[in-house]
Amino acid sequence: MITVMNRIPVKAEYAEAFEARFRDRARLVDGMPGFVRNEVLRPTQPGQPYIVLTYWESREAFEAWTASDAFREGHARSGSLPREAFAGRNELEVHEVLPGPDAG
Template sequence: MITVTNRIFVSPEYHDQFEARFRDRAGLVDGMDGFIANQVLRPTAEGDPFIVLTFWRDRAAFEAWTQSDAFRQGHARSGSLPQEAFSGPNKLEVHEVVQVSGKVE
């Protein structure tokens, strides 16, 4: 299993709109082969990024998603915020899960 973390720096005045994009998302990723879960984490300290965290069976499944028509449709549908909504560049990280404990929902 892998996780894909997208750290997205959003200006405070756009937090509500950013969160709404995910609440109103198309949900196309949910049906993708190898997709496990998606979490959107709100920062609790000023200046910290939102974290969009997805769990995948493997890297191949994630890469298939990023190259799919569903990916393009989902990201086009979500609408875009103006450039000033973002206070810095996002950072994408991929990690292999080596240990799991407990149950997160």
């Protein structure tokens, strides 16, 4: 399993609109093969980015999502915020999830 973490620096005055985008998202990813779950983490300190964290069964499943029509449609439907809403560029990180102690 992998996680895909997108660190998104959002200016404070756009935080509510950013969160609304995820509450009202198209949810097209939810039905994609290999998708496990999605979490949006709200910063607790000024200057910290939001983190959009998705879990996938494999990197191939994630890459299939990013190449899909559903990906393009979901991002187009979510309504984009103006460029000035962001305090910098987002950063994408991919990590493998280590097996837990009960894994066979």
